[in-house]
Amino acid sequence: MKEPRPAQKDAYALILEAIDSGIYNPGDRLVESELAERFGVSRTPVREALQRLETQGLLTRDGRSLIVSSLDHNALAELYVVRAELEGLAAALAARHATREEVRVLREFVEEDRKLMGDPRALARANRRFHRQIHLASHNRFLMQQLEMVHRSMALLATTSFAVEGRDAEGLNEHARIVEAIAAGDAAAAEAALKEHISKAFETRLKLDASAAAAE
Template identity: 35%
Template sequence: MQADIVYRRLRELIVAGEYSPGERLTEMTVSESLAVSRTPVREALRRLEGDGLVQGAGRGVVVHALTSDYLEHAYAVRSALEALTAELAASRHRAGRVAPAALADLERDARLLEDVTAAGNLDRAIRLNRRFHRGIAKMAGNPIALESLDRLWDQIIVSTRDSLVPPERPDAVADEHRRLLQAIAEGDGPLAGRIAGEHARATRKVLE
């Protein structure tokens, strides 16, 4: 479906920073830029507004510019939710309620994320980073927490790129992910929750 293609492409451009926060987008300019009709653009912009990546402004939309206060609140919620899901994931793993393949997938994604980030492919790193954290949330077995995190990640995903830019941050992220996976594998819920919460707060600090 063409609207899906337009939606994915616009989302990629926003996350990649091709459209700057506060930049105005209209159906006409986007349709001309992507060489498509205005109908799929209209639907794509509605979906992006639902994701929190753009907001309505007259006849068009503007790319959502997240204020420092908004990010502070968003990352506080992310920290709490990811601490919860990490603790639940570790507890479920200890109880034998997590398939071994699920943890193996997380370990594979963590290694791949390290390689991709080191290679400077931040677009792919953003996708892998989200998949890694979403994998932990799925492992937690709490659909409300997963849905809440999905919504939150949609709104703050643009900040992920900025958080990976500092030269020292990728190594720190890799170490935090490794320690988090080890705590989950050992079934240590409190430790996993603490590491996950601290990881989210460290990411926020980089963005200050």
């Protein structure tokens, strides 16, 4: 009996995760041969992954090179408008369809994440986990597909809003209010709470960008 082959590494997922985790930042050049060596895959799937990421707008061509795209002010504003609407809808649907178990998991995430205060990168990862759990609790696969596209673009943000002093406690309190609205089955309140959360995050990011520009 033949031994099962090890699962093939997904070059697209590996590169996307590297961008999302800050290994590659906006403006960084991605070289096919270097990526293949880093991730232990052949150059063909890397080439296909780079083409896919370019098509999705996550990479930009600079001459013959591909670099990680940057979001200017207008693109950032557009992204947050779409994110607020889609995330708000997910919260409203979660308030209608979330199981008791899903609500308990959301509550547990909020409490667990409070232990991460002071660690912006860890909180950013926990934040993605929390939002994805709401997406799952919406029980709408088509909405989840759209939210995945939005969150891929969020990977282009080099810094996290949790890096701003006081944003961690504020953000987690907002998470708690979202969860309680979902638990109460109040779709309107859940949608409003999540939209307000996204608005606060956008406002914080604008301040971050302004501070970074002033320091240049």
